Amino acid sequence: MIALDDTDRALIRALAQDATASAGALGRDLGLSQPACWRRIKRLREAGVFRATRLDVDSAALGFGVTVFLGVKLATKGRVSLEDFERAVSAIPEVQTVEHVLGAYDYRLRVVARDLSDFERVLRRRIMTLPGVGNLDANVLLSEERRPGPLG
Template identity: 35%
Template sequence: MLDDTDRRILRQLLADPVADSAELARRANVAPATLWRRLDRLRARGILRGVEARIDWRALGYAVEVSLRFTLDKTEPRAFDAFTAAARQVPEVIELQSFLGSVDVRLSVIARDMGDWQRIYRDRILPLPHVTDIEPLMLVSTIKDTGELAL
């Protein structure tokens, strides 16, 4: 699937995603033309989907992050679709995931402070449709936050 050259390129890209192509090629020990061909091939195969910006929400004044686990009404056939459509409209929702098991959906919600969180919860979260149970988990600290995997 991946050869050693692909792995070197991906490791260097993960280590410094904003490095220019010449620097990335140098670090991966390949010619710039080889780097571009390899990156194009990795994109075409769906392995490399793009480069994304990671925002530190705390640096922008969002001091509170809450993970909310929802159980939805299983008797309503359109519950999932209606819930996710409504949840996508909440500006403070930064992540929306679905699961198999007793929890159907998880949202990550950010707020500036506890007063802001209470307003968001009362005005935007509680009115979400087809909810049978909500379990909020307040983030205390992030111990590991990486998309890296040994290549």
């Protein structure tokens, strides 16, 4: 684990807001020179604090009006390996996240679809045919008020 000071935490918050901000602009905002800011970013990246730089895409603007959180309980864990299930479910383009969880279900999936009938198609033709799928539980996202920010 890397030791973070207040400047590192401020830098993480600033990059979480705008990952495209330059080291010069960030440095000006944080009272650092461009090279000092760049070295901090490099140190944080090399320490694994930043896993990736991603584009935050608005699914609704692309025509995906429905988001469903799907709980998946595998029927028999002994017959199908978790890796086989994970590999198969990760190949479905509508599945945005695959989380192996502890609790009532083995996996939690975030699935996007154009509408409910499109979700039903994805569910019936793609998800329910995956190896080892047993029980399913669906929760339709009504609104998303806040996305969690960085812990720093």
